[in-house]
Amino acid sequence: MADSVEKTEARAAFEELPDAPPRRRLRLSWSGRLGVCVVAFWMAIVFIGPSISPYHEADILDEALFIVPGSDNPYPETDYQPPSSVAWLGTDYLGRDTLSRTLYGARTTIGISLASTLLAYLVGVTLGIAAAVGGTVMDSALSRFNDAILSIPSIMLALVVIAAIGSTIPILIVLTGLIYASTVFRIARSLGLDVKVSDFVEAARVRGEGLWWIVTREILPNVAMPMATDFGLRFVYVILFISSLSFLGLGVQPPQSDWGSMVRESLSGLPYGSVAPLVPALAIATLTIAINLIVDDVSAHAGGRLAKRMI
């Protein structure tokens, strides 16, 4: 009887050990958390920016606002004014409030970039997964086409198209979306190919599941994480790309502000020490750096950890 007691005890005591420690939850370092804060800040600005901004983005500030008490000049300069209580971050080349324009610009810049990136993902992932799960013929056709698109310098492509059909926000979004779809395609395809040969996809295939189920339920959820990381990076590239287009004068319609064209418009203030071009540039930089920080953190490789053990 002592024997049997011991046996049950033993059975209870030696349960199967977990196979491996549960996967580490995503845990951000301080830099990653800083990144999240900055991105959250800008996202908040996207929503509330216009309502908290002191002026409208199109407002050209009255000269009267800048009259220095005691001065007899009734028409002081309003452009490239340094930060003051009238305009906290100074004014731009036209005498508009830099702070307000930056706040409004967040919506335009982030909105366009986000829409473009989403479009790029919609197109890129759809075609990429189609190439991965479709037949060899479809795969090579799509891949060659994609290689060709990739080989065309994106700014040139944008220039030609905009020269031909003009620049409006929808055109900008579609164009950027399609240009960046080609890089997304590559990633989606290779991830799709990896997942496609995994056993759980085979299990679904052998069950007789259709392509739609396999793609949406089996493949996509599993490529979501790496794609999300890539989405961050892609978003950064799109912001920079759209800013560059704006810089070349192909951006949004005035008086709407987007950060890229704000930098361009007020670049001539730089020699006078105006902060007008620096504020939007800083906005771009903080947002992109923040996203990069998050991405870096999420994709921090075990390699980095292993490399630290090198002697």
Place this chain on the structure above:
Amino acid sequence: MALLNAILRRTALGVVTLFVVSVLIFVGTSILPGDVANIILGQMATPESLAALRAKLGLDEPAHVRYFIWLSDLLTGDLGFSKAGAGAGTIGTPISEMLMPRLVNTLRLATAVAVVAVPFAVTVGLLAAMYPGTKLDRAVTFTTLGLISVPEFLVATLLVLVVAVQLGWLPATAYISGQETGMKLVRALAMPALTLIIVASSQIMRMTRATVLNVMSSPYIEMAILKGVPRKRIILRHALFNAIGPIANVIALNLAYLVSGVVIVETVFAYPGLAKLMIDAVQTRDLPLVQACAMIFCATYIVLIFIADMVSILSNPRLRHPR
């Protein structure tokens, strides 16, 4: 055999891609309003003269026929004529004649940047990967992160203001005539090259570091640690050899970018390179010139990527030494 197969396969892919590119460019430039005859004739166009020139240039043929004529001309090195300097009644400048000096300028700049940026960036990237988490690594990570996050026009403009306008060390623009030699050439190239070196190096550094660190997570690296192999040798012998392929790819992408993606730098510094030529050609609807430039850019990209693939194929012992 496997090696040869891989090379042949890759070559075939490159050729197919080039072909697809040529179709895309041909179709793509057709969306620009106005045709070549219109452009050549310019203001002296009359319906009759247009029709005559269209017939002469084969523009009255259907699109696919025109495409193959264009392609065969291209393959025989006949890039056609630009309307540039057409003057009155003449057909214009042979495009090859216009491209050459621009190509030389672009290559000169690209070479200058590559010669400095590639060794510098790869070395620093490796050092950062070698000492992860150290001050050096953090400095590299944050600097490159900052630099790739800022639009390059800002980098370029700030450089001009500081180096050329404030300090007066270097010229603010970079126009070169082709006759410059020695210090004069160096001075002329300095500003655009510096900007591009900063931008390209950041990318290469980051990618080198990431690639090497990625390789660093392989079990054979752990094995090397457990064999008591010193850090330097782990990086230079064990990790780098396996990272050559991906690094070559990064370098190729950045070099391709130098040749084509430098529009902004060429604009800010008024550097007469190919990218600027193409922009001007787009604006003046000089279709043959646009097509020729686009073909050069795409071909450069494809060739560079091809070379990078060759490097990774050749650095892969599985292909080099089949079973």
Place this chain on the structure above:
Amino acid sequence: MAALLEVDGLTIDARKDDGSLAPIVKGVSFGIERGEVVALIGESGSGKTTIALSALGYSKPGLEFTGGEVRLDGRDVITMPPDEKRDMRGQRVAYLAQSAAATFNPALTIGEQVTESPVLHGQMSREEAEDRAEELYRALELPDPDRLGKRYPHQVSGGQLQRLMAAMALCGRPDLLILDEPTTALDVTTQIEVLKAFKSVIKREGAAALYVTHDLSVVAQIADRIVVLYAGDILEHGDADQVINRPAHDYTRRLMAAVRPPPAAGQGDEALAEHLRDSPAIEVKGVNAGYGRRMDGSVTVKVLRDVNLTVQRGHTVGIIGESGCGKSTLARVMSGLLPATDGDILLDGQVLRPGLQQRDRSELQKIQFVFQMADVALNPRQRIGSILGRPLEFYFGLRGRERRRRVGDLLQMVELPPEFAGRYPEELSGGQKQRVNLARALAASPEVLLCDEVISALDTIVGANVIELLKRLRRQSGVSFVFISHDLSTVASFADDIVVLYAGRVVEQGPTDRVLSPPYHPYTRLLIASVPELRIGWLEETMESQEAQAGIDRVVRMTDTGCPFFDRCPIAIEGTCDRETPPVRRLGGRHAIECHRSEAEFLEGSAPA
């Protein structure tokens, strides 16, 4: 004399997400004398690898030393300064990892990697090291020793690479070898020869060794002392003889009990005789198949050649063979994942269309596939409930409450608590995942269950439990099983019929009893002889036999003409076996052997060892 290595109160913790520490190793102490082989045995998660690595003063990223010492000749290696650590590693303590394929750097030559450590540590010049390496290649019975060093890792076979890793570890004449499951990933036939090589070379070099494994049979062949680990604690520690023959701790006894007896005649589960009806559930007729389908329907790599087999209703057919022999391919062809180039698959006497797309839902439902690695066969992004629920919905249209109820039933059927339905696969242990994997196939209420190596990746006890479960399911459901494994003991204990595959051909098939008793096909004999027994001294005995000679690993040839086993066969007939496809000899009933030799020749020339 102080022990060479003393592990004293070693504690190692994992840093968790919230920054707190979770103990992995809980105050473990043991020692290793010079020239002694100590085995660390335990299941996955027991902390055995972590302990082994601590002997090198190393811990995997994410783990931290939090207490105790590991002394090498009295010096604590954990607190050693980095320079000394580097000197110690490779030179005094060398490490052999589980997968040589992953631990050899693909970009460097074998020679460079083998000689790297002693040359770097200044123990010998490059030339000396190369001579030493060549000497080791010979001792390890590696082919072509004088040119091996110039080759790259991908150019040699897995078994050779595993031995080369031993050469790499031994090159610098270390005092202590750490062997981390060095034979687990290998086929039985390869395992035996690698074990043999390790054992003799350790003996010859007089090195001490720490041998980490979960396989008691292997331990029995090589260890002087055994340390039994469970969850970071030592449960039992003693001489090999004592631990194996007179285990003191209950856990050790359970481990012993889970080891399957070596295959022999008289096995096979007779309990299900009542299910036997002599009508075939699934038949394979003249199937050829392979990979790299060309336009004309032929394939670039031919794997299966003219395979025939029949699974009776309620019967279990075991398919056995070394890796690469086409076992999994056969299962894939039967399931429809890989259409055959020739031949037919018959379900209930009806010819099935070859590809998945052409099969209808009820045909798909009747044949279910249980994948080898539960880890990757379960979608990590789906809860167990949806994984099990989907086939119910897909085949039977079950939804909502009914579906949930059936999921609960299924979980109960595979002995898992119903609340598992809400968990993700990664929250389950390996065995639990394999049960879910099984339950998913059962959800379809299949007639035929194709089980591809379902227990190979599991620890001994866990695997044994899964086998018990399978047996029970078979009794209860009357499903026909196709059970694929490289482990003959498992197959022998479970299958009614055995099919032996070699290089894509069926070399022998028949009732388990008959296959496991003479006359044997020479390859079957080799397989039987290679299964390690839980018996000290078995290895030495086996090494003498001629089967062991045949086992010396050669690349399996895929031939169109002649017998594929020709170059490994001890009774091959020169001029016949290499030229002509062997005839199928029917030996009564379902038993058949494909060989040029006659029944009489089998019996006389090759009684089992």
Place this chain on the structure above:
Amino acid sequence: MKDILKFQQMVRDGVMGRRDFLAALGALGVTGAAATGFLHSSSALAATPRKGGTVRYANNLHGPDDQMDPIVFTSGIDYTRGRATYNGLVQMRDNMALAPELAEEWSANSNATEYTFKIRKGVEFHDGSPLTADDVVWSMNRHLGEDSPSVAKALFQSVQEWKKVDGHTVKAILKTPDSDLPAKLTEKQAKIAKMDTEDFKKGNGTGPFVLESFEAGVRSTHVRNPNYWRDGANFEALEITAITDPLARANALIAGDVELINQVDSKSIPRVEEADGVRVISTPTSAYTGICILKNTAPGENDDFVKGMQYIQDRERIVRSILKGHGTIGNDHPVGPAFGPDHCAELAQRAFDPDKAKFHLEKSGVTSAELHVAPVRLGIVEICLLMQANLKKIGFDLRIKKVPTDGYWGAVWMKEPMNVVSWNMRPTANAQMAIQFAPGAAWNDTFWNNERMGQLLTAQLAETDPAKRHGMLCEMQTLIHNGSGMVIPCHVNEVDGASNKIQGIPNVPFGSLGAYEWIEFAWMDE
């Protein structure tokens, strides 16, 4: 008529994209403009030109279609190169008077239907061949005929043909009388090239500089012509290029990379002014940029709408802060103060008056409109933005649609109900108004057709009494001011930048840096 229209459209395209076509149709009788201009002209000082030095000039635009064939010259950089390489028959100098150039003298018959030009002897082309009447006849005849590719052929529509009389005498036979022909010959396209030239890229002219190298869209280099027929150029060599980015262009000047630039943008003006060793040269002109509202369609057909748009212009602020003072206030008619006495000073200046604007707009019933904007001239986009911001304050929604400069004159101008325009200064007030506001004029871009306007334009040319002339001009200006759809908030100066080393830049307000005359007459100090 259709062909003419087409041609003019095309020229317009060229003009506005980057062009300055017709910028200077001679400056007969426009002394008022000159008076202001002289203040800035160093050539008024009696300094002695110094020989030597290489001057580097950066234009604002260039491209692969840069030309060396005079008859297709369309941009400032072409004109600059043309002035260096070629000569014309007649020249315009500092005093705005016509001066002989390759034609030593000329005479017309009584009804101005036949002109005789005596060609200067001993003039050599750069290739060493002598200039003969054949070269002149060939060069000038290239402007004639329907099929002529000349961008200036409209100017010479009155000419039947050019004829050689003897080796150094040519005759122009006219279809209709044209007393302006000599003035038109100062036009930048009317240069004399070697007969039967096919490859103009070699630039074989008689000009003060020999073309050394020419790369379209990149640069050209020129060296002093040692065999020039008169004293000639002061510089040893020229380097002509373009820096399209305004900031970069100003930087290049300040950093000393170039000695001369055109189009200093308003934001760079203070910087150039403050920087050592460089200066801004600002020349008031009557050129203007403004908003063009079509009168033949909604919303411009409503007079109140146009009034609203005119009253919302904060003209003083535009000149003050957008043009940084380098311009003059406009009064919604094209004849600016630069025209001196021809400018109608007694017409009351329309002031910035949001209340009136609001009143008129409310009366018009229009609440929103779309304005097509292309950066056809520095400042116009800002003017539109200021207008938009001010309209917003009075509750009017003006949507701005930014379109590319490319193709603007073909696709938008005279088509979209509200667009922007940029017009250069014409030689006379009459010409300035006739081109746009004569009823049925090809370039009547507001589609405002006023009969009285037509009568006045014709009558004023025949009128000789200064007071009556002025009265008629003033009436016309008032008509435009009150009736047309043109909003002219300002007239813009020609603003160039120069190193202080460069002296003697002539003052001719019809083009940058003395209408390109600096090439021969400016010099470089030590």
